[in-house]
Each structure stands twice: as structure tokens, then as C-alpha cells.
Amino acid sequence: MTSLxxxxxxxxxxxxxxLDDDYALNPAFVEKVVDAADxxxxxxxxxxxxxxxxxxxxxxxxxxxxxxxxxxxLWLPPDVLAETLPELDDGIREEVLERVPAxxxxxxxxxLDSDDAAAVVEDLEDDQRRIVLDAMPEQERAAIESSxxxxxxxxxxxxxxxxxxxxxxxxxxxTIDHLRQQGEDLPELFFDIYVIDPGYRxxxxxxxxxxxxxxxxxALTDIMEAVTEIDVDLDQEEVAYAFEKYHLISAPVVxxxxxxxxxxxxxxxxxxxxxxxREDILALAGVSDQGRDANxxxxxxxxxxxxxxxxxxxxxxxxxxxxxxxxxxxxVALAVLMPIVASMGGNAGTQALAVAVRSLAxxxxxxxxxxxxxxxxxxxxxxxGTGFAVLLGIVVGFWFGVPMLAVVIGMAMIVNLTLAAxxxxxxxxxxxxxxxxxxxxxPVFVTTVTDVFGFFTFLGLATLILL
Amino acid sequence: MTSLxxxxxxxxxxxxxxLDDDYALNPAFVEKVVDAADxxxxxxxxxxxxxxxxxxxxxxxxxxxxxxxxxxxLWLPPDVLAETLPELDDGIREEVLERVPAxxxxxxxxxLDSDDAAAVVEDLEDDQRRIVLDAMPEQERAAIESSxxxxxxxxxxxxxxxxxxxxxxxxxxxTIDHLRQQGEDLPELFFDIYVIDPGYRxxxxxxxxxxxxxxxxxALTDIMEAVTEIDVDLDQEEVAYAFEKYHLISAPVVxxxxxxxxxxxxxxxxxxxxxxxREDILALAGVSDQGRDANxxxxxxxxxxxxxxxxxxxxxxxxxxxxxxxxxxxxVALAVLMPIVASMGGNAGTQALAVAVRSLAxxxxxxxxxxxxxxxxxxxxxxxGTGFAVLLGIVVGFWFGVPMLAVVIGMAMIVNLTLAAxxxxxxxxxxxxxxxxxxxxxPVFVTTVTDVFGFFTFLGLATLILL
Numbered sequence: 042m043t044s045l046x047x048x049x050x051x052x053x054x055x056x057x058x059x060l061d062d063d064y065a066l067n068p069a070f071v072e073k074v075v076d077a078a079d080x081x082x083x084x085x086x087x088x089x090x091x092x093x094x095x096x097x098x099x100x101x102x103x104x105x106x107x108x109x110x111x112x113x114x115l116w117l118p119p120d121v122l123a124e125t126l127p128e129l130d131d132g133i134r135e136e137v138l139e140r141v142p143a144x145x146x147x148x149x150x151x152x153l154d155s156d157d158a159a160a161v162v163e164d165l166e167d168d169q170r171r172i173v174l175d176a177m178p179e180q181e182r183a184a185i186e187s188s189x190x191x192x193x194x195x196x197x198x199x200x201x202x203x204x205x206x207x208x209x210x211x212x213x214x215x216t217i218d219h220l221r222q223q224g225e226d227l228p229e230l231f232f233d234i235y236v237i238d239p240g241y242r243x244x245x246x247x248x249x250x251x252x253x254x255x256x257x258x259x260a261l262t263d264i265m266e267a268v269t270e271i272d273v274d275l276d277q278e279e280v281a282y283a284f285e286k287y288h289l290i291s292a293p294v295v296x297x298x299x300x301x302x303x304x305x306x307x308x309x310x311x312x313x314x315x316x317x318x319r320e321d322i323l324a325l326a327g328v329s330d331q332g333r334d335a336n337x338x339x340x341x342x343x344x345x346x347x348x349x350x351x352x353x354x355x356x357x358x359x360x361x362x363x364x365x366x367x368x369x370x371x372x373v374a375l376a377v378l379m380p381i382v383a384s385m386g387g388n389a390g391t392q393a394l395a396v397a398v399r400s401l402a403x404x405x406x407x408x409x410x411x412x413x414x415x416x417x418x419x420x421x422x423x424x425x426g427t428g429f430a431v432l433l434g435i436v437v438g439f440w441f442g443v444p445m446l447a448v449v450i451g452m453a454m455i456v457n458l459t460l461a462a463x464x465x466x467x468x469x470x471x472x473x474x475x476x477x478x479x480x481x482x483x484p485v486f487v488t489t490v491t492d493v494f495g496f497f498t499f500l501g502l503a504t505l506i507l508l
Numbered sequence: 509m510t511s512l513x514x515x516x517x518x519x520x521x522x523x524x525x526x527l528d529d530d531y532a533l534n535p536a537f538v539e540k541v542v543d544a545a546d547x548x549x550x551x552x553x554x555x556x557x558x559x560x561x562x563x564x565x566x567x568x569x570x571x572x573x574x575x576x577x578x579x580x581x582l583w584l585p586p587d588v589l590a591e592t593l594p595e596l597d598d599g600i601r602e603e604v605l606e607r608v609p610a611x612x613x614x615x616x617x618x619x620l621d622s623d624d625a626a627a628v629v630e631d632l633e634d635d636q637r638r639i640v641l642d643a644m645p646e647q648e649r650a651a652i653e654s655s656x657x658x659x660x661x662x663x664x665x666x667x668x669x670x671x672x673x674x675x676x677x678x679x680x681x682x683t684i685d686h687l688r689q690q691g692e693d694l695p696e697l698f699f700d701i702y703v704i705d706p707g708y709r710x711x712x713x714x715x716x717x718x719x720x721x722x723x724x725x726x727a728l729t730d731i732m733e734a735v736t737e738i739d740v741d742l743d744q745e746e747v748a749y750a751f752e753k754y755h756l757i758s759a760p761v762v763x764x765x766x767x768x769x770x771x772x773x774x775x776x777x778x779x780x781x782x783x784x785x786r787e788d789i790l791a792l793a794g795v796s797d798q799g800r801d802a803n804x805x806x807x808x809x810x811x812x813x814x815x816x817x818x819x820x821x822x823x824x825x826x827x828x829x830x831x832x833x834x835x836x837x838x839x840v841a842l843a844v845l846m847p848i849v850a851s852m853g854g855n856a857g858t859q860a861l862a863v864a865v866r867s868l869a870x871x872x873x874x875x876x877x878x879x880x881x882x883x884x885x886x887x888x889x890x891x892x893g894t895g896f897a898v899l900l901g902i903v904v905g906f907w908f909g910v911p912m913l914a915v916v917i918g919m920a921m922i923v924n925l926t927l928a929a930x931x932x933x934x935x936x937x938x939x940x941x942x943x944x945x946x947x948x949x950x951p952v953f954v955t956t957v958t959d960v961f962g963f964f965t966f967l968g969l970a971t972l973i974l975l
Contacts, residue, residue, distance in 0.1 A: 063746040064736075064753060065871035072876070096753045104876040205717075220721050231717045232699060232757070249716045250672075250698045254687050269531075279530040285782060286531060286563045288775040290699070290757070307774050308755035311781065315752060318785040319866055322792065326862030327855065333872050337887045344859050344892055351855045352896060355848040356903065362847070366840045373833045376843035380829070381822040383847065384959070388794065388818045392811050395793030399786055404532040405800050409539070409571040420804045425811055429819060436823065492851070 059089075059097065066100045074101060078112040087116045095121055099128035103333055107136060114140055123149035127157040130332045134164050143169060147176035154228065155181075156201040156309065159188035196280050197273040199313070200294040200303035203228035206235045207261055209244055214257030216247075232290045232306065236265045241300040243268050243293045270295050273302055277313050282404065284310040321402060324480035325395065327351070350485050358383070358492040365500040368508050374441050375503055378450055382499045385429060386457035386491030393418050393465025394487050398480050401473050415466050422462030426455035445507055453499035457491060464490040526556075526564065533567045541568060545579040554583045562588055566595035570800055574603060581607055590616035594624040597799045601631050610636060614643035621695065622648075623668040623776065626655035663747050664740040666780070667761040667770035670695035673702045674728055676711055681724030683714075699757045699773065703732045708767040710735050710760040737762050740769055744780050749871065751777040788869060791947035792862065794818070817952050825850070825959040832967040835975050841908050842970055845917055849966045852896060853924035853958030860885050860932025861954050865947050868940050882933050889929030893922035916973050920966035924958060931957040 059070040070089075077085040090098065090113065098121060102110050114122065114137055122141070126134060126149070138146070138161070150158040150173070162170055162185050174182050184202050191197025205227055207216050216234060220227070233246040245265030255264055269287055271280055271294045283289065284307055294303040323330050327347030331339045362369075362379070369376050397414075400406035406414060430451035438447035468486045469479030526537040537556075544552040557565065557580065565588060569577050581589065581604055589608070593601060593616070605613070605628070617625040617640070629637055629652050641649050651669050658664025672694055674683050683701060687694070700713040712732030722731055736754055738747055738761045750756065751774055761770040790797050794814030798806050829836075829846070836843045864881075867873035873881055897918035905914035935953045936946030 062739075062742075063871075064750040065874070068875045094754060096755070100753070100871070103872055104874075217720060221723070227721070228717075230715050230757075248697050249720060250694075253684060253716060253720060254694070256688070272529075275529075283531040285778050286567070287561060288563070288778070290697075290775060307778065308757060311752050311755070311774065311778060314778065314781055315785075315870075318782075318789075319870075322785075322789050322866055323862050325789065325792070326858045328859035328862055330863055330866065333867060333877060333881065337884055337891065340884060340888045341891045341895075344856065344888065345895065347859070348852060348855055348892060348896060349899075351852060352848070352900065355851040358851070359844050359848050362844045366844065369843050370837060370840045373837045373843075376836050376840075376846075377826050377830045377833065379843075380847055380850065380959070380963075381819070381826055384822040384825070384955075385815060385818060388815055389811065391793045392795035392814070395790050395795055396797055399789055399797065400800060403782075403786075404530075404567070405570055407532070407571075408535045410800060414800065417804055417807060421807045421811065424804065424808045425815060428808075428812065429815060432816075433819065488851075492847070496847075 059093065066097060066104070071101060071104045074113070075105065075109060078105075078109040081112075083112075083116055086112060090116055090121075093121070095124035096128050098125045099130075102133050102137075103130055110137065111140060119145065119149055120152060123152040126161045127153065130334060131164065132332050132334050134161070138165055138169070143172040144176055147173045150185075151177065151181050154201045154203060155184040155188055156199060159185045159198070163189060191273065194277045195273065196271045196275045196277065196294050196305060197303075199277055199280060199309055200271075200273070200305045201228060202303045204235065204293070204301065204304045205231050205233075206237045206241075206243075206301055207247075209236050209238055209262055211236075211261050212257065213252055213255045213259045213261065213264075216252060216261060217257070228304075230306075231304075233268075233293075233304075234261070235268065235293045235301055235304070236261050237301055240298075243270060243295065243301050246293070248290075268293055270299075271305060272297070278317050280305060281310050281313045281317060285314065317402075321398065321480045324478065325398065325484055327484060347485065351488075354485060354489040354492065357489065358496055361493055361496045362500065365504065368500060368504050371508060372446075372503070374443070374446060375500060378437065378446075379496055379499050381433065382450065382453045382457050383492045383495035385454060386461040386495045387488050388461075389422065389425065389458045390461035390465040390487040390491045391484065393421075393462045394469060394483055397466045397469045398483065401469060401479050406470070411470060415463070415470075418462040418466045419459060422459035423455065425462075426458030429458065430454040443507075446503075449502045449506055450499060452502055453495070456498045457495045460494050461487070461491045526560065533564060533571070538568060538571045541580070542572065542576060545572075545576040548579075550579075550583055553579060557583055557588075560588070562591035563595050565592045566597075569600050569604075570597055577604065578607060586612065586616055587619060590619040593628045594620065597801060598631065599799050599801050601628070605632055605636070610639040611643055614640045617652075618644065618648050621668045621670060622651040622655055623666060626652045626665070630656060658740060661744045662740070663738045663742045663744065663761050663772060664770075666744055666747060666776055667738075667740070667772045668695060669770045670698075671702065671760070671768065671771040672698050672700075673704045673708075673710075673768055674714075676703050676705055676729055678703075678728050679724065680719055680722045680726045680728065680731075683719060683728060684724070695771075697773075698771075700735075700771075701728070702735065702760045702768055702771070703728050704768055707765075709765075710737060710762065710768050713760070715757075735760055737766075738772060739764070745784050747772060748777050748780045748784060752781065784869075788865065788947045791945065792865065792951055794951060814952065818955075821952060821956040821959065824956065825963055828960055828963045829967065832971065835967060835971050838975060839913075839970070841910070841913060842967060845904065845913075846963055846966050848900065849917065849920045849924050850959045850962035852921060853928040853962045854955050855928075856889065856892065856925045857928035857932040857954040857958045858951065860888075860929045861936060861950055864933045864936045865950065868936060868946050873937070878937060882930070882937075885929040885933045886926060889926035890922065892929075893925030896925065897921040910974075912974050913970070916969045917966060919969055920962070923965045924962045927961050928954070928958045 059067055061067050074089055077089060150161060165173060233248055235243045236245045238244050246268045247261055247265045251264055269283055269289060269292050271292050273294050273296050291304050291306045293301050294305055296302050329343045331343050433454055434447040434451040437450050438444055464487045469483045472479045472483060526534055528534050541556055544556060617628060632640060700715055702710045703712045705711050713735045714728055714732045718731055736750055736756060736759050738759050740761050740763050758771050758773045760768050761772055763769050796810045798810050900921055901914040901918035904917050905911055931954045936950045939946045939950060
């Protein structure tokens, strides 16, 4: 979304008022808004909201209660409201959309590029969606409906249909003349002109800055460069990877026949990258984010599933311990020490896991180097295991005065840290091989391994050697 | 870095050969390269490397051994080698730089924008750096030295000095004429023309696509929009936040006097965002990434520090358990069940922590909503604690046939899950308040709380109620 254009010149001067040095919204400013809303002081509210960038308005909304948001929506200029909608957290957008009359919404959406408009329409209830779409001009409606016809999280959803294409026989002069004449159908901002063949297939791209610097009589085909085409059905994660890898600013989207159907710009990709990264971080912690505005029950529901899975694996670990009840009754020190082995294993496993998940996401780990990386992890596990075995062994030897107990816990430490390293890299590799997201279920597998084997090796070795 | 330009038209046609559908390097292609290098077949190697995008060359290098990399460097065209350098993993870049003669390197660096050239020079050994810089023309050397004079991870390091600035009295025609005449000093690609006042301070920006569409007699000040200025000393994380929030494509960098000194483009920011995200993920797992090419010892060293910290906290938890040795000897079921309470607490704490760390990174959590979010976490902890208390209570009741044991573990579960939720949000908030990275030390604090209090509450309650 290229919404720079509504950012008025006042933003720069006002920055002190509402932004901190790090471009985050100033908490004191938010409090001023809350005060004005509480007092029902619409005039002051309008003054505060004036010249706020839509991204700052969206940011502000996230810090307000539902009642205060209603006040803000009331006093927001229509064009700013339109630009704010695509920026809002999902839950807040749904709430705001329920409050805006369909006619006003239809008008607002026409201000947006087709990808942003579609993202908003997607969040409407079925009946409201029909009313809004019916109130829009044919062309805009078609663009939005076409966008929504592509699968979620695909290039088709991300792209905007507005694109600047030029036939391959044009020169720089033809292109500039065309640009000056045809104002309305072009995207608000664009960075590349796609050169197309008679079948509407992209054959190259000319960066706008290069067009500007070239003489009018130069043929486009002489200054164009290769394009990285994006298939319309490609998953957004892979689109983001292509942008990141090749430092793309924009890329043409093509249908299965190779025909140009739209373009994706890097500013949308930045959001996707953040989204995918958030998903990875949260998946590794076994949780999904419900947003800062979610209510307690939806947060409880989002956390319970993995806690339930963890309960089962914890019961499994407990059942392993229960096999050794007699030994523990004989030597209670075993109960005191066994969580150390499990905890160290869990930690080492999590370390290996995080590195592996990240490498897979960056496409830095595949069958070319999998064996090498797995062997390295095993070596790391053995070496760290040995180091900490010695350290812990000395502590335990002095603490309990039973040298063989120190030997047992040391041996268990080596075994468990090696298993942890192995599980930490093999589990995500296996999930990835089967086309699953390696971040999602990996942590629970890895900690099950480190808990179950941690308790089993320590208590088992103690039984064999000590008792 | 805007290196699209060296991507030749053949890339599109050859994509089947070396790229998978997701733009990742094809493992079979990597094996072909390894084979050719093994056979010492330079001609075949050159053929395989021909027309490879620098980003793909860098990707390839990451999958090769040190010996094979030396072969590839030998057969790489000089311009591709130059463009590849900034893309390489740090460790690999250092290795490659040692192999390239200083003269050839000085030549290669002149092909790059100043930010990329500086990033490469930064990695040179002191004596090699002096030789390379001495071999470069005055202007390029000054640009690189100036870039290196800014602090690491600041806007000054990220920016390129090449920038297109226009005085505020120019119109569209003046600007286009200037662009056509002055070829060499301009950046290879640019997206905005910065309008500056007589003091060289940016007063606005004109997107290149808008310039193209405007008549020659239109004043720049009539079509410019506000700019988001970046202070040259700003931390790169905050620069990335500004780009992401305002969907910036490029932004002017200003010195403390407000004068334009360079620009940052979004393609560099995408890399920063990925870097910061990787740091967060790895910090939460208590590990730093040494790269796919690191040797075993450097990986061991990168993992040991947090394992050592974890050993201390595990010993702390063990010492809590040792307070209850008599009780455990009396009722061994306590030893069997105590890890369940700690494990569930650890999980719940990690969930709350990941959400809080992510919210802080996205600037979605500050003093405006901290109280609300903390209260919500406590409620979530109590509700999930109660739910799992009932579930686990039933299991334990049937398993051990001691109803009061079920009551005790249920109570401990509620207390520990509530504490976990509280620690999960308060620890990162506190670290953030004191200006520390909330991702770095949080996990160890949180699991210390859930382990120590998990064992203490369960064993303590058992002592009070059961024994």
C-alpha cells in the first residue's frame, strides 16, 4: 500500500507533539486523546487528530478502548479514515467497519489501491459486503472481487491490479507521453514499467529513475532489465523470500499463462515478513497472538491447546519417574537432582531448535548441508554435555558427598545434551520434509524427548550403578 | 543495495535450472557445482555460474565447503564477484576477502553503492583495508571512510551517500534536464527526489513516478510530499520501524544540523528487519547464530553461556526441592508429580513472554496499555490454571487414589500458572523500561520463577495439607 500521499507537510513539524524519537506514538499524546474523548471535547479531538498519518491513527486506535475508538472514528476526516482501515489490527478493523455506514465506506474504499480495498472488504460481514460492493462503480467492484477470488496468503491477494505496462516496441518518449496523458488508471506510485510482448507477457522492466535519465529516442528494450516474475498462486511467504533475496522493489505478477495481471510492491512485503516472523516466534512458544485488544477468553482459548499437549507430555515424563519410585524412596537426592538434567536438556534442545527453524526459514538448510549440520549439532551436544557434566559433577560431589552420584549425573548430562541437540535439529528437518511448518509442533516434540530421556537416563543409570 | 541491474535477461529463462519454485537454490544444482569443482572442470563451472544472480551465488557459497568456494571465486566474473560480496554470510565473506588480491578488490568495490562498499571494507583486516583503500580513487575512498565513521547499526552506516536532491525553486523540467545531464554522480536507482532549502535541509520529496507524470512547468514544491527524516545516529531497529510503519520506499538521512547527508532505501531495510527478527527468535532461545558455516567450537561457545546460567537456576530449583527431602521420602508421589507443575508453568510463562516481547518490538505495548495487558495476563493465568487444575486433579486422583493429593496439585497449578503469566509479561516490560532488550534475558528469569515457585508451591502445599 502506498499511502505516502495523504501524509501532509505538517507531519514533519508536528512530530514532536505525537511521536517519540523512535517514531512510536508518544504515550502522553495518547493520554491527551483519551482525556479529550472522555470530556466529549470533539473540537480538541479533531485538532489532535488533524494531520496524523493514517499509520499513527491506526497505532492510536490500538491503545484506546472501544468507546474512545468510536469517538475517534466520528471525528476523523473521511480520506484519513479510508487510509487508516488497511492499517488497523484485524479485530479493531472489524469493530470500526461495523460502525461506518455502507455508503461512506464504499466511497472511502475507492480512494484505495485494489489490494488495500480488498483487504478491507474481506473483513466485512456478508450482508454488509454486498451492500458496500453494490454501492461501488463497476470497475472498482470487479477489481475487488477479482482480488478476493485468489486464495488467502497468495500473490493474487497481495498484488494490486493497477500496473504500468508498455509494449516492447515503445521508446522512452512514447512511454513518457503515455504517462503524462493517462493519469487515472495508473497506480498512485510505481517504481518499474513492465515491458510486455503482444501476448501481454512481461519481457523486462525499466526502473522509473532509469527512464527519466534516458533520451527520448532510446528503445525500452535497450534499457530494460530482467524481471523476477511472481506466479499469482504463489504463497506469500515465498513471495517475501524472493523480494528479500533479490532486493526487489516491485515485481510483476503473472497468471498461469504467463500474462501480466498485477504487481506487488516491497512496502506490502515488509508487512508480510513481519507477519511471518511473528508467526514463527509465537509458534516456537506454542501460542497464537490474539492482538492487544483481544478479550481474556479468546486469549485463554489461544493458549490452552498447547498447554493441553504439554500436560500430556508432562504426564508421560511423570510416568517415567514413577517407574523409579523405589529408587527415589531409597535415595531422595535423585528427586532433587533429576530436574537439572531435564532442564539442561530442554534448554540445549531449544537452542538447536531455534537455529534450525531460522535456517530453514532463510532457506539456508536443505539436503545439501543437512548431514553436515546434524553432525555438527551432535558434536556440539557431546562437547557441551561433557563440559557441563564435569561442572555439575563437581557441584554434586561436594553437595551430596557421593562420588558415584556425581558420575551418574555427569553421564546423564552427556547423553541428554546430545539427544537434545539431535532432536533440536532432526525434528524441524523432518517436519519440513513432510511439508509442515517446522516452528509449530517442534518445541513440544523436543522437550518431550529431553524430559522423558532426561529422567530415564538419570534414574536408569542411578539404578544400574548406584543402587 | 540495488543490484537488480546486473541481473541479466537470461535469469528468467534459466530459472528452471538452478531455482526451485520458491526461489530457493535447487539442491541438484548445488550438487552439479560440487561435482564440477571436484573434477576441477573449470569450463563447466563457469557455464554453471554464468548468469547467476549475485544473491544466488552468495546462496550457493553458503552450501559449499571452503575448497569449493575457492574454485567458484576463481571462475566468477569480476562484476558478479563485486555484487556478491555484500550478500555473503559474514564468515564466508571474510574467507573470500582473504583470497581476493587487493587491487582486484579495490576495482570491484567501485562498482558498488557506498553503503555496500563500506559493509565489505568493514570486514577487511586492518592492513588489507589500508591497501584496498589506498588503491581506490579519492572520492570513493572518502565515501567509504565517512560511512565507517558512523556507529555500527546506525542510520549512517545503512545510508548511501548518493542521493538526488533538487533546490526548492526548481520545476519538473529543471529536474528532468538535470537528471539527463548528470549521469555519474546519481545513485544507480532512486525512488524519490528530495527537495532541499538553501541550507541543504530536506523540505519534501517528489516520487519519481509523480515527476514523470507532471508537466514540465509544475513547481517541485507543488507536487512534493512530506518526508520522514532519519537522524544519522538513529539505531537501525528504529529506522526499520519507521520504514515499516509509514510504508516508506526511501527516506532522507540528515545530520544533527538537519542537512541532507544521504538516503536509505527499503531494500536495505528488509535485511535489517530479518536480522532483528532473527536476533529476537534466537535471544528467546538463549543462543546466538554462528551461521551455517561456523565450526563446532564457535557453536559450542555460542551456546555455553546461557546453558551455564540455566545450570545455576536449575541448581537453585534443586535446592528448593532439597528443602522437602523428608516429605518426598515419605510420599514419593510428590517427586513423580512435581515436574508437571514446573513444566506447565514454564510453558505458560513462555507463551505470555513471546506475546509480550513481540508486542514490545512492534511498539504495541507501552505505559498506555501496560496495566490492562498485565491484568489480562493474570486473568488468563487464573482461568487456564483453574481449567488445568481440574483436569490434572482428576488424573492424579485416579492415578494415586489420594484425593487430597489431587487438591494440592490443583492448587499449585493455579498459583504457578498465574505467576507464570505475571512473570511472562512483567519481566520483559521491566527490562524494556530499563532500556534493555526484552528478548535477551527474559526467558531465564521467567523459567526460574516458574521452576522455583512451581516446586515450592507444590511441595509446600503438600507439606501443609497432606503430611
